[in-house]
Amino acid sequence: MIGLRWALIGLGVLGVIAGVVPLVLGLSAPEVNDAELVTVFGPLVGWSFIGTGLFAWYRRPDNRFGALMTAVGFTWCLSGLTVDTTSGVFLIGLLFSSLPFALLFHMLCAFPSGRLEGRFGRAIVALGYFITTVLYWTILLFYDTTRDEWPDNPIQVFEDQSAADALLNLQSVLAIVAILGVPVVLWRQWKRASPAQHAVLAPVYGIAAVLMVMLVASLVADFGVMSNDLESAIDIAGLICLVLVPFAFLAGLARNRLSSAGAIGELVASLSEREGRRRSLRDALADALGDPGLTLAYWLPDREHYVNAEGEQMDLPGPGTGRVTTIVEHAGEPVAAIVYAASLADERELVDAVGAAATLTLENERLDAELRAKVAELRDQRSRSLGAALNERRRLERNLHDGAQQRLVSMALNLRLARARLDDPDKAAELLESAAGELDAAIAELRELARGIHPAVLSDRGLDAALEALALRSPVPVELEERVGERLPEPVELAAYFVVAEALTNVAKYASASRATVRAVRDNGHVIVEVADDGVGGADPSKGSGLRGLADRLCAVDGRLEVEDARGGGTLVRADIPCG
Amino acid sequence: MRVVVADDSVLLREGIVRLLTESGFDVVAQAGDAEDLLRKVSAHRPDVAVVDIRMPPTNTDDGLRAALEIRARHPETSVLVLSQYVEETYALELVGDGAGGVGYLLKDRVADVERFVDSVKRVAEGGSALDPEVVSQLLGRARRNDPLGALTPREGEVLELMAEGRSNHAIAEQMVVTERAVEKHVTSIFGKLDLAPAPADHRRVLAVLAYLREG
Helix, strand or coil: CCCHHHHHHHHHHHHHHHHHHHHHHHHCCCCCCCCHHHHHHHHHHHHHHHHHHHHHHHHHCCHHHHHHHHHHHHHHHHHHHHHHCHHHHHHHHHHHCHHHHHHHHHHHHCCCCCCCCCCHHHHHHHHHHHHHHHHHHHHHHHCCCCHCCCCCCCCCCCCCHHHHHHHHHHHHHHHHHHHHHHHHHHHHHHHHCCCCHHHHHHHHHHHHHHHHHHHHHHHHHCCCCCHHHHHHHHHHHHHHHHHHHHHHHHHHHHHHHHHHHHHHHHHHHCCCCCCCCCCCHHHHHHHCCCCCCCCEEEECCCEEEEEECCCCCCCCCCCCCEEEEEEECCCCCCEEEEEEEEHHHHHHHHHHHHHHHCHHHHHHHHHHHHHHHHCCCCCHHHHHHHHHHHHHHHHHHHHHHHHHHHHHHHHHHHHHHHHHHCCHHHHHHHHHHHHHHHHHHHHHHHHHHHHHHHHHHHHCCHHHHHHHHHHHHHHHEEEECCCCCCCCCHHHHHHHHHHHHHHHHHHHHHHHCCEEEEEEEEEEEEEEEEECCCCCCCCEEEEEECHHHHHHHHCCCCCEEEEECCCCCCCEEEEEEEEC | EEEECCCCHHEEEEEEEHHHHHHCCCCEEEEECCHHHHHHHHHHHHEEEEEECCCCCCCHHHHHHHHHHHHHHHHCCCCEEEEEECCCHHHHHHHHCCCCCEEEEHHHHHHHHHHHHHHHHHCCCCCEEEEHHHHHHHHHHHHCCCHHHHHCCCHHHHHHHHCCCCCHHHHHHHHHHHHHHHHHHHHHHHHCCCCCCCCCCHHHHHHHHHHHHHC
């Protein structure tokens, strides 16, 4: 910043000198074409652009606008060198005599952000540079400057004046195209701009509009359709407009400051309105910044992402989306992000100030959003665990209906048949035997079903014993590596148990594993259960309904399920269940 | 033989009592919860207590705890535990270091009167009775061990019946072979599994269980 400051002071000194040069030269060479104009407007235009440009550059170092404005001033001063008769000095003036206009177009089109928005804007500016450099310098090779009562053209190599005229006409036509293009670019900018920005743009665009008219008129005059007096009057009017451009810019800047102060004042007033009468913070901010599409995102520190006011997760816009973001911080922590139109990017100071004024209110709303997010999550969890419970009931109903119930029906049938066959003891005995078989099977099925609903050993002895029982029953050898060593709240034990039960069932069914290990540990108010196998891996919880049902079931106890490929092959199922 | 029956379900308790009485047992007392059971066992000193695992006061494994306490306090009283579920953990806990005078059966085995009565008698006499389901689960896991694979199907069958606590005589009856043949199988099994021969029924159950548990 200090380096920039000294560089800008240096440029300022150079600017003063640059303005003095055409003044001195103009005064010392009154016989040259337009000497009066150069004498008067050279320093005036140069200094006003350089001075204002450097000020803007200093205030917003990352905005190219100030640099462009300064460049207009310097090139303008250089173009004033055409009043000198010394061939070298004249040539420099000649080479630069058109360039200020291209820079001016560029500056206008890039106002106020310093960036060119859109392909059309860039094309118009590129055309401007083409006309004032490549095309103009080509013309100079043909151009006899003495025709305009100037000194000899030192780089004229061709004598063909008709070619020079043709090129000059081409230049004029292209210049008119470029000049007409500029208002189109400005109009598009205007439409995109917020009401707050209109206040900034209005003075600059107003003067630019007059300037464009004057330039067109001046070019048309070049075709020789007007009297000399009129042509001079138009030129002078154009130059006056040019001098006014930097001041229009300053005026815009001042209005921006004023409107910022006003916007913040209004915002603070509207935020301190009593509850009920208060409008939403978003609306207040949208008004203050003049961007009706403004949105707010609230930071949730424990989840490390942003949510909207409804508590739904949202991503901040990236580059190229037409929206930009300002993060509002409080005590070094992000509170919220204000997402607004990229066209406001130049008013970052205003956005920062507005954000700072609203920090406390934002912090409040952030807490609201956090609460909403939690509520939404709970609602989701509730519906998932309800869904899991419902599925479980369906499964039980199906098992009872397909299993024990069928067997009991068949048994009843056999008993009745046996009663009817009491005269044939052998046949009756066979039927009774069959009925007893059905009964045994029904009892065994009911037993397994009951174990599936709630294993007795779990409530009797707790998780460790229940996991040992699971390990013993598993057809794949299971090693119980770590135990929790204490009783846990029943819902936690049950959830952990079903994780291991389902995981071991999967190991036996799909993993082609030769062994599995089970760990259950208490860690910092959580119970972590892990089941790892050395099988083929590739388990996907989004596919198998077993693992997905498990994840839903875990929701009921606020737990989380992770399924991943274990190191060295196989699958690792890990459940993390909070337990007070 | 004097028996105490403990089950909180009156229906089932009465059923078991009638069944045992009809089979010649002397049911000296009935209990509806674990404390009642311990009191009545202390008072009557029966040969065997038939105990449901799930009973008041906590309705969890009170019966099992009471059974272990009976074995510790009254070694002369054997205990046969009935359970709604097969939990190897419980069975192994019950067997502990000595398989004598204990039994662990699924409740529905009661329906097979002859075998049930046989089990009660065996346990009352200081033998053991393990539910075939427990044994088959232990075997199922242990089959992964090579020495078991070396057993012939016949020997496998004998091993299972041995683990249940059956005597050579009972095994012979079940398999419809001579006792002599069973003895030969047993010797062969002990040889293949590299176990020291144990003559008493309950000691060889222990040896077999220990072997299976390690598997």
